Amino acid sequence: MVQDKPIAQQWFSTQKVNHGLYLITEPHYYWWNRANLWLIKGRDRDLLIDTGLGVSSLRHHIASLIDKPLLAIASHIHFDHAGGMHEFDHRAIHEAEAEALRTGDDYEALCSPEHEFVLEEHFDLLPYSGFTVEQYTLRGAEPTEILQEGDVLDLGDRAFEVLHLPGHSPGCIGLYDSQSQDLFSGDVIYDGDLLDELHCSHIPTYIESYERLKKMSIETVYPGHYQTFGKERYHQILTEYLEVKRKPGCPSALHDDFSTIRE
Ligand SMILES: [Zn+2]
Ligand SMILES: [Zn+2]
Known part of the structure; x- marks a missing residue:
């Protein structure tokens, strides 16, 4: 069905967080699933963490900010993060979601009709004339780099370690700068409803990722959704999740049984 909403003059919104960091969002898309896209400016190269829905050109939008080689990274395959990956010449994703x-x-990517995640009412304005949610699809793109646990992305003046943190989906990664103790966390941890019951989620694995995160020194989290937060809130979110999910008879135990039966 063709929608009769107005077309957005500007699809993206950009905010300079600090000298080397920009936050880009899609303000006309549903707040609950609106992703944070992070552009990190390094000395020798730049990183773009996540690329949004892919319904408008992010590459054009950020062109004036890019003066060095740029690597676009999908924190995981879900459509709100990986939708624009095809636009970039250099693109990376964890090996579990490369295919x-x-x-x-x-x-x-959670955008096929049966998931019912891509809905007309989630667009306040249209990204372009003739846009419909029925035509929405994840555009395939060959990854030029496959990421694995422990890989280091060196920008010259700072470096990020790839942390494989599955649970929300099998290929979820975080990018960690051990100098500043910044964590770019994708959908692994954010300050809102955590999604651990998707077809691609696995609660026992999510718990393992959280046990690991609990031992890490983190100063600031730059998440895939909602607001940036600090160390204290980070530990609160981890502790609350682990307390609820570790209980006997909790969804994690049920989920475990269920996946055993299915396999
Ligand atoms: Zn996700
Ligand atoms: Zn997401």
Whole structure:
């Protein structure tokens, strides 16, 4: 169905967080699933963490901010993060979700019709004339770099370690700067409803990722959704999740049984 909403003059919004960091969002898309896209400016190269829905050109939007080689990274395959990956010449994703990016797998990206995640009412304005949610699809793109646990992305003046933190989806990563103790966390940890019951989620694995995060020194979290937060809130979110999910008879135990039966 063709929507009769107005077309957005400007699809993206950019905010300079500090000297080397920009936050880009899609303000006309549903707040609950609106992703934070992070542009990190390094000395020798830049990193773009997540690329949004892919319904408007992020590459054009950030062109004036880019003067060095740029690597676009998908924190995971979900459509709100990986939708614009195809636009960038250099693109990376964790190996567990590389195939889904290569083929443009709508099911793994959560944007096939049965997921009912891409809905007309989630767009306040249209990204372009003739846009419909029925035509929405994840555009496949061959990853030029496959990321694994422990890989280091060196920008010259700062470096990020790739942390494989599955649970929300199998290929979720975080990027950690051990100098500043900044964590770019994607959908692994944010200050809002955590999604751990998707078809691609696995609660026992999520718990393991959180046990690991609990031992890490973190100063600031730059999450995939909602607001940036500090050390205290970080530990609160981890502790609350672990307290609820570790209980006997909790969804994690049920989920475990269920996945055993299914396999
Ligand atoms: Zn996600
Ligand atoms: Zn997300």
